[in-house]
Amino acid sequence: MPARLQKFLLGYSGTSLATGLQVILLPWIAVAVVGLPALHLGWVQASVLLPNLVFLLFAGALADRRDSAAVAALAALGLAVCHGGLLLYFSYRIPNLLLLLLYGACLGICTAFLQPARDNLVQRSARDRQGLTSESRVQKTVTWMMLAQYGGQAIGMLLASRFDQWGPQLLLGIQAAVLLVASVFLFTLREKSPAAPAEDKLPHALILDGLSQAWRRPELRELIALLAFNGFVHIGIFLVVLPLLAADYGRGASYYATLQLAFVTGTVAATATMLRRGQGRQPGRGILMCLLYSAALMVAISFGPTPFGLILLCACWGAVAAASAALGRAIVQLFAPAEFRSRIISIYQLALFGSAALGALAAGVLSEYAAPLTTLLWAGILSLVAFVLVAWSGALRGVEVSEGE
Template identity: 70%
Template sequence: MAFPALAARLRTFLFGYSGTSLATGLQVILLPWIAVSLVDLPALQLGWVQASVLLPNLVFLLFGGALADRFDSARVAALSCVGLALCHALLAVYLLQRVPSLILLLAYGVSLGICTAFLQPARDNLVQRCARRPRDGTARLSEARVQHTVTWMMLAQYGGQAVGMLLASRFDYWGAELLLLIQVCTLAVAALFFFSMRHSGPAPEKPSQRLPSALLEGFAEVRRNRAILELVLVVGFNGLVHIGVFLVVLPLMAESYARGASYYASLQIAFVVGTVIATVTMLRRGQGNQPGRGVLMCLLYSAVLLVAISFGPTPFGLMVLCACWGAVAAASAGLGRAIVQLLAPEQVRSRIISIYQLSLFGSAAIGALAAGVISEYAAPLTTLLWAGILSFMALLLVSASGALRHLRIGGDTSD
């Protein structure tokens, strides 16, 4: 399906989603590089800065999911974008006057993490609203259409991140202040797109439970569905081992090559190029009817790539391996998010999405801290080797359980 032929509602969603992703792509480069090059933080403190963006997920993601289920997801997403824009604007103003301290960077990271925790479940909950056509009414959506919409969403995410990282590669020439202002403008536009969707879906039902009970209902549903439970555990492992390593070890390796921010941005861009290629491939070929098995294969490929990087590739070789890593990460994320969209009941979908995201980013915060500690006292390449070994062990455990391995999605292929 060509982009101009997409429904107007889906196009609006994709524009908003790509705007938030562009801002994220800038943030992925800016925050660690400000910490490393401007503030000159060591590995352990860099780990704390990276974790500061992720740790708020442990507290606020579940509340974000409950809020999106109880109120209009489009409004929640728009307000979250406004909050992120304010965070970037305040740091830009501060940088015009002086170099930030570790405490300020931690406060900035925590503020970003809080806003993002409310944005993610609300934004992802709009997928079903976009997949449903006006003539569908209350009819059940086909599995193929939901998977197709999720793949478009992933393409908007990775494409936006790629553009953001390309802009961030100009850090040495444009400076952090201009790039932060670009984030502010992009998030403001994304907020307008999301806000325009506020009347495009069914009105949220009046809450029938108090907030604590509503939060527990999401966990109860995850426990009842064995495939979702296994997926949440696999995603948690990916956050702990893979994202944690990626956030801390990669900038340290880039700095060791002494090529500046542009090379670190090139590694991130290579990663995102891989994600775009994998997502376009899934868009053309579909995700298949055994997405759980695909998630497990991605875990295997990640283990192989981590071990390969631990041997210390050349600068160009590291870029190639990062591109491969990006392709694997995109395939795993797309398959996992489609599983959640298809298996989660509508009334608790945002809460299950928030539990999924909590498992990923909450464990990633712990992983970033662990990677910072290990890299402080051992070589970063050693950290990568152990991450690869642990990935092989996790694959064996999850494969033995079998719920994801045997998961089959109905053969519905209707458009």
């Protein structure tokens, strides 16, 4: 494996490990330590995602105009400062709702700048020794990236499963330290020459150029629309309903961490399989099938499985989510023009995580007045409707890529 790819994967896995910790720590601090109700939990989860609505497109424009490695490294450093700040506050008192909202918003801002810059390093990391790349190399690098992401998240969730024994302070310290190391690896990927020629345009003009490029390509337009739906329905449900279900089962933070770990185990298994077998020539059809499988899984969970059954279903859900994410990211890397890639990645991320913030709020409100299982049932029905509409359109279904080197 080339040294550049190794550094990229180490930096990516480090930031993902911190994310895996955050996925468990933040909602469980809110529910178990602060004692927030479902509606307030929805706000806390949304506070991490809402900054994407404001900053992601600007972050994409910045990563196209500056070196993506430097932007990603600074964003990872900012995340380390956020976790260190909460750790310091914990030394004095228990946080409240207002502080958790501020903490979540700061995490969201830093993450918004990290995501498009970090993902834009895929093409740089996929080059061979002659500085050339191909569609198959890009697809394989995306799969490696997803494996680093899910593997890092799995390790983070394993650490977070010790919440009851170690407490939040030690875990927050681990997050900050790992992010400091990851920022160093990402910074070493910077290039001496600028990533793109300087454009004498205002930020909003650069953003509009990226939106225009994405709109002109039917496959990207349909993919982004589907990602917006997935973010609102699937991620929003996952962020709010899953911790509520874990609390209803009455098994503590370790059971919630087990559900998250089962999800990530499924993602690792699916990504390793794709790394061995490839993504195939028709990634769009694969995304459609993942949407259908997700609908079936949410309907199945809505029937109220046993605690062990819920673990198995979460693992299956993780495998489906990983396959869909890897296929979607590969399509963006292959079809987005190089000079607009970071901006289109930011649009992709905005569609997914910006809508997820709204979905988390909607799931919190719905779960406040209805059972979480009912929320899952409606999400599954809506996913079936979305599958029919996207399959009927056909733009994403017809995407084909070459498999040659």
